[in-house]
Structure formats: structure tokens, C-alpha cells
Amino acid sequence: GENVEQHPSTLSVQEGDSAVIKCTYSDSASNYFPWYKQELGKGPQLIIDIRSNVGEKKDQRIAVTLNKTAKHFSLHITETQPEDSAVYFCAASRGGSYIPTFGRGTSLIVHP
Amino acid sequence: KAGVTQTPRYLIKTRGQQVTLSCSPISGHRSVSWYQQTPGQGLQFLFEYFSETQRNKGNFPGRFSGRQFSNSRSEMNVSTLELGDSALYLCASSLGPEEEQFFGPGTRLTVL
Numbered sequence: 496g497e498n499v500e501q502h503p504s505t506l507s508v509q510e511g512d513s514a515v516i517k518c519t520y521s522d523s524a525s526n527y528f529p530w531y532k533q534e535l536g537k538g539p540q541l542i543i544d545i546r547s548n549v550g551e552k553k554d555q556r557i558a559v560t561l562n563k564t565a566k567h568f569s570l571h572i573t574e575t576q577p578e579d580s581a582v583y584f585c586a587a588s589r590g591g592s593y594i595p596t597f598g599r600g601t602s603l604i605v606h607p
Numbered sequence: 608k609a610g611v612t613q614t615p616r617y618l619i620k621t622r623g624q625q626v627t628l629s630c631s632p633i634s635g636h637r638s639v640s641w642y643q644q645t646p647g648q649g650l651q652f653l654f655e656y657f658s659e660t661q662r663n664k665g666n667f668p669g670r671f672s673g674r675q676f677s678n679s680r681s682e683m684n685v686s687t688l689e690l691g692d693s694a695l696y697l698c699a700s701s702l703g704p705e706e707e708q709f710f711g712p713g714t715r716l717t718v719l
Binding site for chain 2: 496597
């Protein structure tokens with residue numbers, strides 16, 4: 496089955512810096528890659544996603560890049576703010592059967 | 608529009624008991640998925656329902672079961688509880704399969 500590795504497990508940055516979280520996946524048939532943000536006491540919230548037919552997607556301060564050949568995708572957050580502090584999860588799944596496999600999560604801490 | 612609601616939010620049970628968790632999806636959403644989140648195993652997919660039919664099932668023992676009603680509300684049941692079942696159980700709803708998922712706050716189950 497699919498295996499998703501996520502790094503780093505903890506990321507500490509200063510406000511205004513950029514943050515990058517990386518994930519690799521094993522199943523070459525995976526074609527949907529969402530990223531979730533989970534704040535304390537809440538469920539995960541989809542912040543951006545990418546499908547295998549594109550290499551990059553941006554939404555304001557957040558961007559995701561996908562390299563299908565290398566089977567890795569990354570989340571980029573620019574101009575980080577304290578409210579970006581949360582746990583971020585990547586996931587991978589195949590189309591046709593949405594059974595996502597999640598990474599283990601990255602705890603992002605943004606210091607004011 | 609109200610979000611996904613899960614009841615109860617917290618639950619304490621003892622080994623051997625059974626438990627039923629409830630999920631009310633966002634109005635108009637017909638697909639409901641359940642996930643288990645633990646520090647050791649991370650986020651794991653349990654099952655997905657659409658139009659009262661189970662579409663997909665994760666790799667969990669038969670003690671974990673679920674169902675969906677005609678109004679799209681869903682329940683999951685865990686029988687013969689084990690200590691390792693202690694977890695945050697998350698429900699997510701979407702308009703349909705492979706659509707963006709919206710997560711509820713989860714039910715925190717503690718098994719003593």
C-alpha cells in the first residue's frame with residue numbers, strides 16, 4: 496500500500512520567515528495530494544491541494560509543488576505569522592477511491 | 608452554514624464495552640468518512656460512506672463498523688473496546704466522493 500513520509504516533524508521559525516515541509520510517497524498511481532492544517536482541539540482543515548496534472552499551485556502565502564518523477568511534494572509558506580502555528584499534514588491518494596494515506600505531521604511554531 | 612458536528616466530544620469507556628459515535632455532516636453533503644488519530648499511528652482512514660453505502664474501508668479489525676442514514680448522518684461503532692482504541696475519532700463530510708473534505712472537531716475516546 497501507499498506510504499507517505501513527512502519531514503521535518505518539528506519546524507521552528509521566526510515571524511516573517513518562510514517554512515517548507517516535504518513529503519515523499521511510494522505509490523506511483525497516487526494522483527491527489529492535499530495538505531491539512533490542524534490547530535489544537537480542532538479537526539484538520541484543508542489548506543491547499545494539488546493533482547498530478549500540475550506541478551505547482553499557489554494560494555496567497557501558501558504554495559505546493561509536486562515532482563511526480565521523484566514522488567515528492569512540498570508545502571511552502573511565506574511571510575509566516577504566529578497564527579500559522581499548527582500541525583500540518585500531507586496526504587496522498589488515488590483517484591477513484593479516496594483512501595488518503597497521511598504523513599505523520601509537522602508541528603510548525605512561528606515565534607513573534 | 609453549520610460545520611460538521613460530532614457527538615459526544617469526549618467519552619470514557621472501559622475495556623470490553625462498546626461505543627457508538629455520531630456525525631452530522633454539513634447540510635447537502637452526502638459523503639462521510641471516518642478517521643482515527645493517535646500519537647503512535649497518526650491519522651488513519653477507517654471507512655467512507657456515500658448514499659448509505661460503504662465505498663471504502665481502511666485496514667481496521669471487524670470490531671470497527673459504521674453506517675450512514677438516509678439523511679447522510681453517520682455513526683460508527685466499536686465493540687469490545689481495547690486500550691489501544693483510545694484516540695481522537697474524526698468525521699469528515701464532502702459533497703460527494705473525491706470532493707474536498709471538511710472535518711469535524713472529533714470525539715476523544717479514552718478506554719480505561
